[in-house]
Amino acid sequence: MLAISARSDFAPPHDDPLVTMRRLSFSRGEHRIFRELDLTIPRGKVTAIMGPSGTGKTTLLRLIGGQIRPDAGRIEVDGICVHELGRKELYQLRKRMGVLFQSGALFTDLSVFDNVAFPLREHTRLPESLIRTLVLMKLEAVGLRGAHALMPSQLSGGMARRVALARAIALDPTMILYDEPFAGQDPISMGVLVKLIRTLNDALDLTSIIVSHDVKETAAIADYLYLISDGQVVEHGTPQDLSHSASPWVDQFMHALPDGPMSFHYPAPPYETDLLTGTPS
């Protein structure tokens, strides 16, 4: 796939990556989540980061967004080192990022319209008539213009996620981060979301990062895949590359086999000793 021309306000070379992570380490308490992770996200493409549950995929997004800081290593977004920024600069950077949270995270006390208008009202001094136009445009893009008067509690899960998507693109961000966009969706709304993510990426000239464990849907739209396990990148490449990978681990993950190198069992002492000791260790 051809790299889409970069936005004029930074004018970087075409193959300039948007996000780079170098030797990134992060641990939460005793638990090491990333060890010297290296990852590059190309501009203008849909990049998916996949891996089994509990591998810290969401943590990765929070690192990119600067909500948490790495223990060691470097994360650069558009050439800016995220974790060295002060609060003000970080907030400036975040205005160029849209994030779609797993739950949608719509403000429950605001209507659909006000939810989408929220970032516009907070960050711009646009007149209300213009905000209305912009909000209706964003809602039209996700196909929910008719639902602008509803409250979040009246929306289905898939609709809530689409409204959240409209809100995430309200400020015309450079990049958009999706946290498990397909989790818990019925097949139809899954299909809608898959199509939306792809269309928005191409139409709005975005860079999309998807964190997911839904292999089929993610592979269908991603230009590039990263597989993470045990704190490191296990494999990366285009979806075609990966589905024909020689690695048994990748094979297990991509084709959803129950057992393989990635054990079905959580690490435990030998079964017999555990049963014979009588008390859990």
Add this chain to the structure above:
Amino acid sequence: MMASLAELGRFALDRLARLGRANLFLLQLLRALSFLFRRPGLLVKQLHAVGVLSLPIILVSGLFVGMVLGLQGYANLVDFGATSSLGTVVALSLIRELGPVLTALLYAGRAGSALTAEIGLMRATEQLASMQMMAVDPFPRVLAPRFLAGCIAVPLLTGIFTAVGILGGYLVAVVQLGVDGGSFWAQMQAKVQLLADVGNGVLIKSTVFGLVANWIALFEGYQAQPTSEGVSLATTRTVVDTSLAVLGLDFLLTALMFGEW
């Protein structure tokens, strides 16, 4: 023995750390308050939530407390032929103690717990995180308006509670028990002082209680584990901690304000 000692130490350290976090939280809240000068509209919605919606319980409770004070005061004073000072008894107990304390306790149950649950759920459903990712700081946008609205609402509610309570006492004493209405008000006016009683009791006490109640409520919500269990625990803790803090502070303030009399 050693284990229980270590347990005690851990408990103390845990409490201390919590207190430190709470203080930092308050500092951040206060710093965020100036934002409200630019967006006073945010305050209106929260004043409605914590103030207007608390009115019914405050009105009803105030009326009943005042009426009970009237009845009990009458039963005691009638033996000394001093029923004419019933107004003083009712007014002073309401103004100095019952008004501020009961309002704060009712507020913690009605509005404080709701604040905790709201903030806790906003965290649990990633609303605060998404706000941060939209480059909007939740302190000025979400927490500060609630804090300031609460701090304004509690003194107003206390004033209303006290006034309604005195009216309730009047109803029982004058209308029902036949105490002379003129001396009810006159004795009250002779004894109740604007600054020393109304100022200290209603105004200062309720301001302090309002600050503490809202601080605890918002802090608990912000600190809550983002699970349904965590939020319910935080809500309970808001009511318990606020009640204890209000009663303890009330003793301190009373000793400072009225101790010498």
Add this chain to the structure above:
Amino acid sequence: MKQKNLELAVGLFVALGLAAFFMLAIKVSDLSSLGNDEGYRVTAHFENIGGLKARAPVTLGGVRVGRVVGIGLDPQSYEAVVTMSIDPKYDRLPTDSSASILTSGLLGEQYVGLEPGGMDSYLKEGGTLKLTQSALVLEKLIGRVFTNMASGESAPPKTP
């Protein structure tokens, strides 16, 4: 529309709260106590003030004219010094007025009662009431009665 209603309700709430404070100020408390400090100060020495407390009323002919603002002890004479603040609208109290500590009712509170004198000069800020009558202390009174009875005098005891 919705926002309008909200604002209306909040406005009413604030107005109600302020009205409550207004009522507490006007109807319940003595608003004039605010202007207490504007009164002029007068001191009086008493041998014994009994249970007199600061903020006790000062009356003349049963009408309150001021408040007790301070109670101290004169280290030389060992007499109690009572400072009173008298409402400036009662500025024509003769300098030879007398002050006594009285009790309202049998169990009531103690207060300072003034008796006007006959001089033409009036009390001013910092003035002193020379003629005073101490509080009636029940124990002393009873003690006096017993002493008088023992010494065979039938005349009723004079107040100290």
